[in-house]
Amino acid sequence: MKAAPKTYLETYNARMQRVLEHVDQHLDGDLDLEALARVAAFSKFHFHRQFMATFGVSVHRYVQLARLKRASHRLANTGAQSVTQIALEAGYDAPDAFARAFRQRFKQSPSSFRKSPDWAPWLAAFGPLDNARSKLMHITYEAEDVIIRDAAATPVAIMEHRGDRATLPATIERFIAWRKAAGLTPDKNPTFNIFRSERTPENPAEYAMDLCIGTDMSVAPDDPDMKVGQIPGGRCAVLRVAQNTHNLEPAALYLYREWLPASGEEARDFPIYAQRHFTLFPDRPVHEVVCELFLPLK
Numbered sequence: 001m002k003a004a005p006k007t008y009l010e011t012y013n014a015r016m017q018r019v020l021e022h023v024d025q026h027l028d029g030d031l032d033l034e035a036l037a038r039v040a041a042f043s044k045f046h047f048h049r050q051f052m053a054t055f056g057v058s059v060h061r062y063v064q065l066a067r068l069k070r071a072s073h074r075l076a077n078t079g080a081q082s083v084t085q086i087a088l089e090a091g092y093d094a095p096d097a098f099a100r101a102f103r104q105r106f107k108q109s110p111s112s113f114r115k116s117p118d119w120a121p122w123l124a125a126f127g128p129l130d131n132a133r134s135k136l137m138h139i140t141y142e143a144e145d146v147i148i149r150d151a152a153a154t155p156v157a158i159m160e161h162r163g164d165r166a167t168l169p170a171t172i173e174r175f176i177a178w179r180k181a182a183g184l185t186p187d188k189n190p191t192f193n194i195f196r197s198e199r200t201p202e203n204p205a206e207y208a209m210d211l212c213i214g215t216d217m218s219v220a221p222d223d224p225d226m227k228v229g230q231i232p233g234g235r236c237a238v239l240r241v242a243q244n245t246h247n248l249e250p251a252a253l254y255l256y257r258e259w260l261p262a263s264g265e266e267a268r269d270f271p272i273y274a275q276r277h278f279t280l281f282p283d284r285p286v287h288e289v290v291c292e293l294f295l296p297l298k
Contacts, residue, residue: 016050016054016055017136018039018040019040020132020136022036022039023036023066024066027067028089033059033060036059054135055131055132055135056128056131056132056135057128057129062128062132064091064101065105065128066129067089068090068101068102068125069126069129070089070090071089071098071102072102072106075113075117076113076114076173079114083095083098083099083110086110087099087110098110106121106122117169117170119166119168123166141239141254143262146255146263147238148235148236148237148238148265149235149236151231151238151294152233153230153231153233154190154192154233155214156214156215156228156229156230156231157178157217157219157229158226158229159210160209160210160227161207161209162207163204163205164204165199166204168207168209171211174225175211175213178226182213182215184213189213189214189215190214190275191213191214191276192210192213192214192231192273192275193210193211193212193273193274194209194212194231194273195209195248195271195272196208196210196271212229212231232296234296235296236294236295236297237255237260237294238292238294239251239255239259239295241274241290242291245276248291252272255293255295260295266297267296267298271296272294272296273294274291274292275291275292275294277290277292
């Protein structure tokens with residue numbers, strides 16, 4: 001049976017989504033209005049209004065936010081690049097222009113952010129970017145996307161995050177610093193997130209997630225941040241997520257709402273968790289980050 005032809009709206013939305021994916025994959029390339037209009041195959045004379053009408057943010061602001069997001073990660077996570085290098089890669093001709101834009105968005109200078117990131121203004125600044133991406137980037141999952149497999153038990157070092165998700169970036173920062181100091185790398189030591197609450201609980205203070213790195217190394221009993229634990233082995237329903245990996249809630253809801261009731265399976269007494277493959281953004285482009293979501297089964 002042939003698939004139904006796409007409607008005009010579906011085709012239009014697909015062209016717009018193609019633009020967002022192109023931005024993700026070409027942050028160092030030519031992303032001016034005319035270039036992106038060509039990607040969408042729309043007239044350059046109308047594209048800026050079409051983009052604004054679809055996403056609620058201008059083309060220029062969207063590209064600027066995407067580049068600033070990568071720049072902010074590079075500032076916080078590595079000292080290998082100078083502020084000047086990061087400014088040039090973010091599309092600014094001079095460090096002072098970059099510093100003005102950075103301070104306007106994040107209420108900190110780039111050098112201050114590098115030393116001690118304030119994550120609350122950072123999260124607020126990217127609201128327009130996240131809202132724009134959520135307009136069209138809806139992923140539809142099917143039963144065939146879920147694989148049942150036996151996961152091996154994995155010893156891990158765990159950093160617990162408890163409290164408002166707005167403070168999660170600071171916990172991630174401490175986790176990355178500990179991982180680097182311990183000589184553990186994501187390509188050799190798998191990274192896991194164990195979700196112990198809803199993504200947006202009614203009381204934000206009840207948000208809970210564990211950040212884990214696969215290792216059997218010992219952790220000092222008096223370590224203020226880390227403890228030893230294990231992700232148990234056993235049967236799991238596994239769903240691969242290759243887009244929008246910063247928000248796994250839609251994938252988790254599919255597993256709970258649609259796949260699990262129809263499968264005849266029962267969930268095991270361990271939280272749903274994710275394994276992040278390759279390295280976390282910004283070490284690789286956002287489109288290359290892949291997660292596997294594990295729903296433990298009896």
